[in-house]
Amino acid sequence: MNLGSLLHGSSRPASPTGRTIGTPRMYDLVTTVLFAGRRRQAFSALAVASGARTGDRILDVGCGTGYFVRMLAEIAGPPGSVVGVDAAPEMIAHASSRSRSAANVSFEVGSAGALSFPGASFDVVVSSLTMHHVAPAEQLAAVQEMRRVLRPGGTLLIAEFQAPTGHAWKLLLGPTGLTAMGHAVPHVEALVAxxxxxxIRRASVPPVLQYVRATNARQAGSA
Ligand SMILES: C[S@@+](CC[C@H](N)C(=O)[O-])C[C@H]1O[C@@H](n2cnc3c(N)ncnc32)[C@H](O)[C@@H]1O
Incomplete structure (x- = not known):
C-alpha cells in the first residue's frame, strides 16, 4: 500500500460514474499530510476565489468529508446554505456526522453527472479534487449539470491537483500519481468552455492546487 492507495481507498472498484472513496478518516489524514499543514490556507484561498458571500446558496460537488462545505458555511452564514453531494455513502455519513452543529449545511448521496437539484438553485458551485474521480464518459455531463443548477451570473470553481515542483514534493507525491496530473485543470478548463x-480564469493555489473559475453567463434579456 502506498500514499496514493491510502488517499484513494485501495479496495474500492470504479463504478460506472466514477471512483468513489469509502475511507473518510484515512482520506482526511492523508490529505492533511499532502497539504503539509497548509490545507486550511489553501481552501480559504479557494473560498475567496469562488466569490462566496454571506447569504449565498452554495453547492459542493464531490464534497468528500465535508471539509470545504464547513468552511463555506461559515462564509454563507445563517441566511445562506451549503449542500454537499458525494457518490460515496460513507463520505456523506461521515460529513453529516462531523457537521451536526452547522444548521445551514446539508448533505446527500448523488452523482456529479445527474444532480437532483432544480435549475438555477445555487449562487456558487464548487468542486475540489473530484473531477479526476468522475468517469471520463460522465465528465462533460458533470460540468453541464453544474451549469444547469447555477443561477445566471453565478460562479463555478473547480479545483484539481497541479504537479508540484521541487525535489521534496516529488519524493512525497511520486507514489500517489499526483505528479502526473498536470493535465487535469487544462482538461477541466476545456470542458467548462x-x-x-x-x-474563465485559471490560477494556482500553493502547494498543490490549481483552479478554474468561471461565470454562468446571463441569457440576453435576463435580469
Ligand atoms: C479526492 S476526493 C475530494 C473530496 C473533497 N472535495 C476534497 O477536496 O477533499 C474525491 C471525491 O469524489 C467522490 N466522487 C467520485 N466520483 C463521483 C461522482 N461521479 N459524483 C460525485 N462524487 C464523486 C469520491 O467519493 C470522493 O469523495
Whole structure:
C-alpha cells in the first residue's frame, strides 16, 4: 500500500460514474499530510476565489468529508446554505456526522453527472479534487449539470491537483500519481468552455492546487 492507495481507498472498484472513496478518516489524514499543514490556507484561498458571500446558496460537488462545505458555511452564514453531494455513502455519513452543529449545511448521496437539484438553485458551485474521480464518459455531463443548477451570473470553481515542483514534493507525491496530473485543470478548463461558461480564469493555489473559475453567463434579456 502506498500514499496514493491510502488517499484513494485501495479496495474500492470504479463504478460506472466514477471512483468513489469509502475511507473518510484515512482520506482526511492523508490529505492533511499532502497539504503539509497548509490545507486550511489553501481552501480559504479557494473560498475567496469562488466569490462566496454571506447569504449565498452554495453547492459542493464531490464534497468528500465535508471539509470545504464547513468552511463555506461559515462564509454563507445563517441566511445562506451549503449542500454537499458525494457518490460515496460513507463520505456523506461521515460529513453529516462531523457537521451536526452547522444548521445551514446539508448533505446527500448523488452523482456529479445527474444532480437532483432544480435549475438555477445555487449562487456558487464548487468542486475540489473530484473531477479526476468522475468517469471520463460522465465528465462533460458533470460540468453541464453544474451549469444547469447555477443561477445566471453565478460562479463555478473547480479545483484539481497541479504537479508540484521541487525535489521534496516529488519524493512525497511520486507514489500517489499526483505528479502526473498536470493535465487535469487544462482538461477541466476545456470542458467548462465547451458547456458555455464565460469569464474563465485559471490560477494556482500553493502547494498543490490549481483552479478554474468561471461565470454562468446571463441569457440576453435576463435580469
Ligand atoms: C479526492 S476526493 C475530494 C473530496 C473533497 N472535495 C476534497 O477536496 O477533499 C474525491 C471525491 O469524489 C467522490 N466522487 C467520485 N466520483 C463521483 C461522482 N461521479 N459524483 C460525485 N462524487 C464523486 C469520491 O467519493 C470522493 O469523495
Amino acid at each position: 465547451t458547456v458555455g461558461f464565460t469569464e
